[in-house]
Amino acid sequence: xxxxxxxxxxxxxxxxxxxxxxxxxxxxxxxxxxxxxxxxxxxxxxxxxxxxxxxxxxxxxxxxxxxxxxxxxxxxxxxxxxxxxxxxxxxxxxxxxxxxxxxxxxxxxxxxxxxxxxxxxxxxxxxxxxxxxxxxxxxxxxxxxxxxxxxxxxxxxxxxxxxxxxxxxxxxxxxxxxxxxxxxxxxxxxxxxxxxxxxxxxxxxxxxxxxxxxxxxxxxxxxxxxxxxxxxxxxxxxxxxxxxxxxxxxxxxxxxxxxxxxxxxxxxxxxxxxxxxxxxxxxxxxxxxxxxxxxxxxxxxxxxxxxxxxxxxxxxxxxxxxxxxxxxxxxxxxxxxxxxxxxxxxxxxxxxxxxxxxxxxxxxxxxxxxxxxxxxxxxxxxxxxxxxxxxxxxxxxxxxxxxxxxxxxxxxxxxxxxxxxxxxxxxxxx
Ligand SMILES: [Mn+2]
Numbered sequence: 001x002x003x004x005x006x007x008x009x010x011x012x013x014x015x016x017x018x019x020x021x022x023x024x025x026x027x028x029x030x031x032x033x034x035x036x037x038x039x040x041x042x043x044x045x046x047x048x049x050x051x052x053x054x055x056x057x058x059x060x061x062x063x064x065x066x067x068x069x070x071x072x073x074x075x076x077x078x079x080x081x082x083x084x085x086x087x088x089x090x091x092x093x094x095x096x097x098x099x100x101x102x103x104x105x106x107x108x109x110x111x112x113x114x115x116x117x118x119x120x121x122x123x124x125x126x127x128x129x130x131x132x133x134x135x136x137x138x139x140x141x142x143x144x145x146x147x148x149x150x151x152x153x154x155x156x157x158x159x160x161x162x163x164x165x166x167x168x169x170x171x172x173x174x175x176x177x178x179x180x181x182x183x184x185x186x187x188x189x190x191x192x193x194x195x196x197x198x199x200x201x202x203x204x205x206x207x208x209x210x211x212x213x214x215x216x217x218x219x220x221x222x223x224x225x226x227x228x229x230x231x232x233x234x235x236x237x238x239x240x241x242x243x244x245x246x247x248x249x250x251x252x253x254x255x256x257x258x259x260x261x262x263x264x265x266x267x268x269x270x271x272x273x274x275x276x277x278x279x280x281x282x283x284x285x286x287x288x289x290x291x292x293x294x295x296x297x298x299x300x301x302x303x304x305x306x307x308x309x310x311x312x313x314x315x316x317x318x319x320x321x322x323x324x325x326x327x328x329x330x331x332x333x334x335x336x337x338x339x340x341x342x343x344x345x346x347x348x349x350x351x352x353x354x355x356x357x358x359x360x361x362x363x364x365x366x367x368x369x370x371x372x373x374x375x376x377x378x379x380x381x382x383x384x385x386x387x388x389x390x391x392x393x394x395x396x397x398x399x400x401x402x403x404x405x406x407x408x409x410x411x412x413x414x415x416x417x418x419x420x421x422x423x424x425x426x427x428x429x430x
Pocket of ligand 1: 264347375377400
């Protein structure tokens with residue numbers, strides 16, 4: 001396991017030479033009074049170290065020692081309360097650091113570690129406390145420059161190296177993403193089977209969370225959205241507190257995080273096991289749209305092409321259902337479809353649910369490459385008070401899968417979740 005982190009550090013070292021990269025662990029966030037939010041390590045930090053403790057700093061540099069960790073030292077009393085720490089010895093022994101120091105020594109050691117290197121890869125402006133430490137080290141080095149010492153005179157955004165690496169997933173990462181998707185699939189299937197009118201949205205949320213944890217996922221990758229009836233038309237519905245009524249559609253947007261990798265899946269299914277005719281019509285349009293978009297997630301394609309493919313089918317469907325006027329090109333040009341489809345079709349997926357990596361290169365949508373993973377998630381949302389044929393009011397449908405771009409074509413890693421009308425109805429019937 002430590003091997004994959006080492007390989008990544010070596011790639012980074014190669015890219016930043018000559019220079020140093022400094023990353024801070026995620027800060028601990030207070031929830032209220034003295035209760036903390038559940039801790040989750042910063043994705044970049046974890047990507048390069050596998051180290052999940054707070055109050056840690058990583059320095060990677062092209063001169064020895066190459067891999068330096070600042071960590072919380074062992075403390076038997078604190079460990080009784082908060083659990084074991086790797087400590088200084090653990091940082092070198094178990095995590096492969098060439099040198100490790102107590103975090104309290106960061107301010108005095110950082111200038112020496114950065115001195116004589118011309119470039120510092122550090123993300124300014126993300127965390128004020130971290131900025132203060134780095135600025136102080138640079139100020140110290142500037143003063144020392146009078147003595148003829150070098151110091152980092154250029155500050156580089158580490159994203160250009162790190163996030164480009166993270167955008168293209170290696171074999172280990174894909175294994176974790178497949179497992180995350182498998183667990184998520186199980187959770188969605190269970191909901192289709194067990195949901196009945198009369199249940200509350202939060203009961204479904206509870207079942208999702210239970211499956212995630214029971215199968216070893218650390219946590220949901222984002223707050224699960226369970227939108228029944230008109231709530232399905234609210235994109236980021238999070239209260240999950242409505243009672244599911246007979247005849248409702250239930251939109252569930254939920255995915256777990258497993259081994260620090262996210263899945264992100266949406267399914268929409270009928271609470272009564274059968275779609276009503278208008279629900280089925282809307283559903284079929286979204287499904288056709290999603291399949292057309294997945295077909296475009298190919299090496300050399302772009303997210304614009306993926307979105308365009310989804311959009312054309314959605315717009316044709318909206319026209320056919322009488323929800324908007326045609327023709328297609330005019331509807332796309334003036335955006336009249338946006339009342340019913342107001343978001344983009346895709347985002348990158350990885351350690352972060354909205355994963356890192358640029359969407360544009362040289363001013364144009366970048367080309368898809370093998371190893372990239374993205375979501376494909378078109379939808380149609382007809383609000384409860386829309387001035388349309390009343391049969392369509394309050395219908396919200398989104399279908400979302402996680403798709404790997406590969407030389408052999410699109411690979412839907414979340415394909416274990418039922419998706420066609422028949423499949424969904426069968427899953428709902430148990
Ligand atoms: Mn998504």
